Amino acid sequence: MSNAQKKGRELTFSILKYNPSKKDSKPEFVEFKIEETAGMTLFIALNIIREKIDADLAFDFVCRAGICGSCGMVVNGKPLLACRTLTADYPDGKIQLMPMPAFELIRDLSVNTGKWMDAMSVRVESWIHINEVHDIAKLEEKVDPDVADETFELDRCIECGLCVSSCATALMRPDFVGPAGLNRIARFHVDPHDNRTDEDYYELIGDDNGIFGCMSLMACEDHCPKELPLQEKIAYLRRKMVSLK
Amino acid sequence: MKVVYCDALIIGGGLAGLRASVATQSEGLKTIVLSLVPVKRSHSAAAQGGMQASVGNAKMSQGDNEDIHFMDTVKGSDWGCDQKVARMFVNTAPKAIRELANWGVPWTRVRKGDHEAVIDTKKTTITEDDNAHGLITSRDFGGTKKWRTCYTADATGHTMLFGVANEALKHEVDIRDRQEVLSLIHKDKRCYGAIVRDLITGELSAYVAKGTCIATGGYGRLYKTTTNAVICEGTGQAAVLETGVATLGNMEAVQFHPTPIVPSGILLTEGCRGDGGVLRDIDGHRFMPDYEPEKKDLASRDVVSRRMMEHIRKGKGVSSPFGDHLWLDISILGREHVSKNLRDVQEISETFNGIDPADEGPAGWMPVRPAQHYSMGGIRTKETGESQQLSGLFSCGEAACWDMHGFNRLGGNSVSEAVVSGMIVGKYFTDYCLENEMTIDTKLVHEALEEQTRYIDEILSRAEGEDVFDIKKRMQEIMDEQVGIFRNGNDLQAAVDELQELLVKSRKVSVKSKIKSANPELEEAYRVPKMLKLSLCVAYGALLRTESRGAHYREDYLKRDDANWLNRTLTSWSNADATLPEVSYEEIDIMTMELPPAFRGYGAKGMIIENELSVKRQVEVDEIKEKMKDKDRFALQDSLMSYDLPLNYKDKNERYGVGYE
Numbered sequence: 001m002s003n004a005q006k007k008g009r010e011l012t013f014s015i016l017k018y019n020p021s022k023k024d025s026k027p028e029f030v031e032f033k034i035e036e037t038a039g040m041t042l043f044i045a046l047n048i049i050r051e052k053i054d055a056d057l058a059f060d061f062v063c064r065a066g067i068c069g070s071c072g073m074v075v076n077g078k079p080l081l082a083c084r085t086l087t088a089d090y091p092d093g094k095i096q097l098m099p100m101p102a103f104e105l106i107r108d109l110s111v112n113t114g115k116w117m118d119a120m121s122v123r124v125e126s127w128i129h130i131n132e133v134h135d136i137a138k139l140e141e142k143v144d145p146d147v148a149d150e151t152f153e154l155d156r157c158i159e160c161g162l163c164v165s166s167c168a169t170a171l172m173r174p175d176f177v178g179p180a181g182l183n184r185i186a187r188f189h190v191d192p193h194d195n196r197t198d199e200d201y202y203e204l205i206g207d208d209n210g211i212f213g214c215m216s217l218m219a220c221e222d223h224c225p226k227e228l229p230l231q232e233k234i235a236y237l238r239r240k241m242v243s244l245k
Numbered sequence: 246m247k248v249v250y251c252d253a254l255i256i257g258g259g260l261a262g263l264r265a266s267v268a269t270q271s272e273g274l275k276t277i278v279l280s281l282v283p284v285k286r287s288h289s290a291a292a293q294g295g296m297q298a299s300v301g302n303a304k305m306s307q308g309d310n311e312d313i314h315f316m317d318t319v320k321g322s323d324w325g326c327d328q329k330v331a332r333m334f335v336n337t338a339p340k341a342i343r344e345l346a347n348w349g350v351p352w353t354r355v356r357k358g359d360h361e362a363v364i365d366t367k368k369t370t371i372t373e374d375d376n377a378h379g380l381i382t383s384r385d386f387g388g389t390k391k392w393r394t395c396y397t398a399d400a401t402g403h404t405m406l407f408g409v410a411n412e413a414l415k416h417e418v419d420i421r422d423r424q425e426v427l428s429l430i431h432k433d434k435r436c437y438g439a440i441v442r443d444l445i446t447g448e449l450s451a452y453v454a455k456g457t458c459i460a461t462g463g464y465g466r467l468y469k470t471t472t473n474a475v476i477c478e479g480t481g482q483a484a485v486l487e488t489g490v491a492t493l494g495n496m497e498a499v500q501f502h503p504t505p506i507v508p509s510g511i512l513l514t515e516g517c518r519g520d521g522g523v524l525r526d527i528d529g530h531r532f533m534p535d536y537e538p539e540k541k542d543l544a545s546r547d548v549v550s551r552r553m554m555e556h557i558r559k560g561k562g563v564s565s566p567f568g569d570h571l572w573l574d575i576s577i578l579g580r581e582h583v584s585k586n587l588r589d590v591q592e593i594s595e596t597f598n599g600i601d602p603a604d605e606g607p608a609g610w611m612p613v614r615p616a617q618h619y620s621m622g623g624i625r626t627k628e629t630g631e632s633q634q635l636s637g638l639f640s641c642g643e644a645a646c647w648d649m650h651g652f653n654r655l656g657g658n659s660v661s662e663a664v665v666s667g668m669i670v671g672k673y674f675t676d677y678c679l680e681n682e683m684t685i686d687t688k689l690v691h692e693a694l695e696e697q698t699r700y701i702d703e704i705l706s707r708a709e710g711e712d713v714f715d716i717k718k719r720m721q722e723i724m725d726e727q728v729g730i731f732r733n734g735n736d737l738q739a740a741v742d743e744l745q746e747l748l749v750k751s752r753k754v755s756v757k758s759k760i761k762s763a764n765p766e767l768e769e770a771y772r773v774p775k776m777l778k779l780s781l782c783v784a785y786g787a788l789l790r791t792e793s794r795g796a797h798y799r800e801d802y803l804k805r806d807d808a809n810w811l812n813r814t815l816t817s818w819s820n821a822d823a824t825l826p827e828v829s830y831e832e833i834d835i836m837t838m839e840l841p842p843a844f845r846g847y848g849a850k851g852m853i854i855e856n857e858l859s860v861k862r863q864v865e866v867d868e869i870k871e872k873m874k875d876k877d878r879f880a881l882q883d884s885l886m887s888y889d890l891p892l893n894y895k896d897k898n899e900r901y902g903v904g905y906e
């Protein structure tokens with residue numbers, strides 16, 4: 001950590017700026033130079049740029065700890081969570097930032113992932129379906145610990161959208177439910193609290209905008225910051241759904 | 246003029262606001278939830294460690310019940326809490342956790358047979374009952390007698406928030422994100438809704454409702470180093486303060502967490518120590534037992550944070566370019582445990598510090614130092630969650646001072662409060678909206694909207710002025726340095742003086758970009774003056790409170806002073822041009838307490854200035870206990886301090902092995 005006192009190297013950011021709500025705005029790359037500090041993340045770097053150089057630069061961070069899924073952007077061609085990305089990982093000090101594709105652009109690096117994810121959640125009915133409500137003053141229903149763990153694993157999706165922005169189908173087909181949507185189905189499928197049947201799920205995703213839209217390129221899994229087993233789960237769902245076709 | 250009407254307006258879409266929205270919407274009220282960010286990104290998502298509820302299923306939690314949870318909570322609060330509210334809370338918490346299970350939160354479950362745990366640095370084998378297999382399990386957290394913290398690995402807040410948000414979607418709650426509340430519409434002691442700015446288009450609108458509930462979370466970003474998300478700026482509390490009528494409670498009660506990682510301030514959960522991890526100093530020595538022989542690394546947060554700073558002051562810290570720190574060692578738990586139960590911690594440490602905490606020995610130790618973490622203070626309410634001054638204005642979650650945490654909240658009690666208060670306050674709020682019709686003068690709405698429009702136009706039109714980023718930075722430094730863990734009169738006075746100067750300056754900021762739509766600097770420009778007002782409430786409240794209680798620690802007044810300070814600080818701001826809040830105090834009545842003031846069981850002994858009523862009430866309590874000794878614990882509790890709860894929340898909670906006893 002001793003390099004904190006030394007003068008840091010110069011970083012050159014090239015950031016795509018564009019405000020679609022302004023008629024005279026055109027997408028253009030703008031260059032910013034700042035000095036690197038020890039342990040610098042893109043969260044820190046972008047805030048310095050905003051405070052010192054361009055007060056007008058738009059981007060989204062909330063937790064700045066890789067937990068909330070707010071800060072997806074395309075860094076040198078790769079969709080990443082910006083808050084978890086260290087500038088030290090770019091040896092030549094050149095960092096290009098673009099907003100994630102597949103989502104509505106709000107401005108500069110800010111995209112409306114929330115809107116997309118809410119629509120997805122409604123579409124796959126991302127909630128527990130039960131007939132009878134369990135009395136909350138009574139002992140809870142037992143769940144096998146392994147099944148609870150398995151549900152948790154799939155529940156770890158933070159709706160960051162990195163998988164969607166790296167998915168060829170999602171880029172071509174705006175109505176595609178996306179890897180995150182398919183993962184969500186897989187999550188409720190293993191959850192013993194949810195009483196939906198395979199047929200119910202088929203109704204939701206048994207078409208080309210659902211499970212059959214996936215071309216198995218699997219860029220999604222490579223980019224998922226939570227390392228969800230998207231490939232395995234999508235393959236599993238596909239086998240289930242094919243058998244119902 | 247754009248006006249949106251609804252029955253129930255909920256500001257904030259974290260655990261508290263969303264749970265309240267399910268309460269209102271499911272009773273047929275047209276509900277709107279407003280949030281700065283997509284609700285699933287609310288700060289609740291960041292809670293790692295877990296949620297306290299006395300379910301008592303796992304071996305180390307058996308025997309737990311509401312009474313023990315209540316005692317832990319009151320002691321934790323250093324007797325600053327409202328004991329009735331604490332009772333309402335502990336009785337509802339087990340129901341909350343079971344409701345969340347119904348909503349799909351995949352709580353980690355008890356696994357029958359042997360498992361290893363590290364207790365007091367020693368590997369210990371614990372054998373779980375066959376019959377408890379599959380019930381909700383819990384882990385150890387600071388300041389609790391039993392293992393009471395339920396969890397989903399270390400992503401508890403995330404799974405809880407998704408569970409509640411999904412339930413709100415199911416009920417078709419109208420959720421609108423990237424919306425910011427700027428002010429409240431009110432007249433003659435009644436609240437009618439809020440003025441809201443769309444963070445994409447910049448458009449202002451009025452939201453008019455029968456009832457308004459504020460669930461905007463904490464105000465951690467008044468400080469420079471904080472575990473809180475960047476949106477935790479207290480703008481909800483500020484909107485209430487700026488009504489000039491409603492009060493905030495105990496704003497000086499600010500919690501500092503012992504183990505945020507250095508330098509980013511990102512939190513490493515208390516679960517690290519709960520699961521058996523320990524703090525070490527420059528010599529690798531485990532120092533907490535030297536200070537706290539009984540609770541060691543797991544005394545309450547205020548105590549551990551102070552002990553750490555004390556140890557650093559003794560020269561036992563590790564120096565670094567980012568200041569002195571200590572080490573947190575979880576490598577002793579073994580790689581398997583770390584990667585399964587503390588995975589987010591491992592991920593954070595690897596990503597931000599390049600340290601794999603499962604690596605054995607010093608290589609795996611993580612640099613930690615206490616930093617701001619939680620806001621006990623907030624919008625002061627009655628037990629129902631309604632403001633004491635403005636009818637129709639409710640608050641729940643971290644935003645509120647309801648007040649179950651007093652001067653220190655226990656780990657795991659906060660996500661729990663968020664959901665539980667969403668249930669209880671949500672219900673009282675629902676009743677209010679159902680029972681109260683509303684007629685409102687459109688002129689009033691118009692004026693409220695005009696006022697905010699003018700304010701924003703004024704900022705945009707200022708050709709030159711102060712730099713808002715500089716002011717904010719200085720405010721955060723002052724709060725860290727002079728209103729932090731250790732406080733004293735001189736520093737606090739200096740802080741109050743300089744914060745007032747900053748407030749005056751902040752009224753003259755100008756912004757470079759003059760656009761009305763999404764404009765980050767403009768947003769700072771109207772938020773920072775609000776944040777300064779809150780900072781002044783914190784600093785001034787701390788200056789006036791000449792005692793040490795819970796997280797509020799005065800080096801010049803080391804004792805907890807029950808004779809003079811067993812009260813709640815109330816602040817209001819009736820004159821918009823003033824630079825200081827008005828302060829008054831609300832007594833806490835010892836003679837109605839179920840648990841009269843005493844020693845907490847941790848922290849330094851003999852540090853209390855007694856109130857003579859404490860002994861008097863204790864005698865009364867003992868007499869009642871003697872009289873009731875043939876009755877069960879529920880009857881005893883009722884005769885000590887009766888309280889109410891809505892719906893079936895007062896029902897007894899069933900427990901594994903003991904039924905409803």
Ligand SMILES: Cc1cc2nc3c(=O)[nH]c(=O)nc-3n(C[C@H](O)[C@H](O)[C@H](O)COP(=O)(O)OP(=O)(O)OC[C@H]3O[C@@H](n4cnc5c(N)ncnc54)[C@H](O)[C@@H]3O)c2cc1C
Pocket residue numbers: 256257258259260261262279280281282284287288289290291292293294295296297401402424425426427460461462463472473474476480481512514618619641642643644656657658659660661663
């Ligand atoms: C890192 C971290 C870890 C934690 N771990 C734990 C833990 O393990 N156990 C525990 O019990 N507690 C924990 N806590 C505390 C706990 O997470 C919070 O106290 C709790 O989640 C707060 O929930 P809430 O619903 O009150 O507020 P939040 O979740 O903060 O939600 C606030 C909402 O209000 C909205 N909002 C804010 N201002 C405005 C405005 N002006 N206009 C419109 N909307 C607005 C936001 O967009 C957001 O939706 C932790 C806290 C931190 C910082």
Ligand code: SF4
Pocket residue numbers: 156157158159160161162163164179180183220223224225226227228
């Ligand atoms: S599946 Fe992974 S990449 Fe996709 S939204 Fe969820 S967390 Fe992000």
Ligand code: FES
Pocket residue numbers: 060061062063064065066067068069070071072081082083084
């Ligand atoms: S800001 Fe939360 S994931 Fe990056």
